[in-house]
Amino acid sequence: MNQQKIPATVITGFLGAGKTTMIRNLLTNAAGKKIALIINEFGDLGVDGEVLKGCGAENCSEDDIIELTNGCICCTAADDFIPTMTKLLEREQRPDHIVIETSGLALPQPLVAAFNWPDIRTQVTVDGVITVVDSAAVAAGRFADDHDAVEAARVEDNSLDHESPIEELFEDQLTCADLIVLNKTDLIDGDGLGRVKNEVASRIARKPVMIEARNGEVPAGVLLGLGIGTEDDIANRKSHHELEHEEGAPHDHDEFDSFVVELGAVSDPTGFIEKLKGIIAEHDVLRLKGFIDVSGKPMRLQLQAVGSRIDQYFDRAWAAGEARRTRLVVIGLREINQDAVRKAIEALVQG
């Protein structure tokens, strides 16, 4: 039986950071995958929903864009978010990926915790939390382009149960992020970008996984892992080059690199995954996706990692006559040392 779960990505970031712009770009560049969008906006009254519905992307129809306007998604998860997810999962044509755009004031942690709800946990896997940062604002010593507007919205909003000052919210959104998108880099110079990177790094204890973007243009493979050929069929075996030139892809993205590592069976998947985390951190791997052949197990272990978040579950039995193997697609920045990553991963199964 196929027990494939639907990956869900949470996108956070302050008002005006560029979340909607990034998602809009994503919808026109989604490698033919069907995306459902849950948008939580209660401050700016359905504007983002209208913008996104208006983009006419085939893989995300108006029905697939669901707006939650009854309050902050992280404060009302049980009343609003969970029933919405349940309905989405009951649909005959289920999405390939769920994207949740939180309001700029949401705390990601409670939302991520909501994915542990019994009905949801069995059908959906949290792919990752992506936090979009307004680099121009941060370089100028603020967190948002209109800092006062964000603060005013926070103070005025009666539906917010949490009263974190804006700086704490910024830190929470960064701390929870598996991938940080430094957007609006067109508005700053190299020195400014350096300051932004330092500022972001100084606010989180662990090593942040950061990428730079203009107008939220990040390939769907990097952002959501879409179109990355982890399966064996030719249609899915898109090379790095092909991925960059998908129809509708805005630009070529020479700043990213992807490659495949193939291995034999893994006898200790827990130890393997733990060590894989170290390799991901050491080599700044942005995303890793694939499956593991676990010795002696009839099912294959599906694996997806965004930054240091790794999720794994047995998705289906190996078919009769199917060659069992471990296959991982690795995505990093252009500078990634392919050989070193490959050797490090290979060494994990060589005892």
Ligand SMILES: Nc1nc2c(ncn2[C@@H]2O[C@H](COP(=O)(O)OP(=O)(O)OP(=O)(O)O)[C@@H](O)[C@H]2O)c(=O)[nH]1
């Ligand atoms: N110069 C520049 N402008 C950008 C970039 N990304 C987004 N913008 C602009 O910034 C403004 C805010 O972008 P949105 O995508 O609406 O931001 P958001 O995070 O969705 O904001 P809210 O939905 O209000 O929380 C828009 O006018 C965008 O056109 C960028 O990389 N560079």
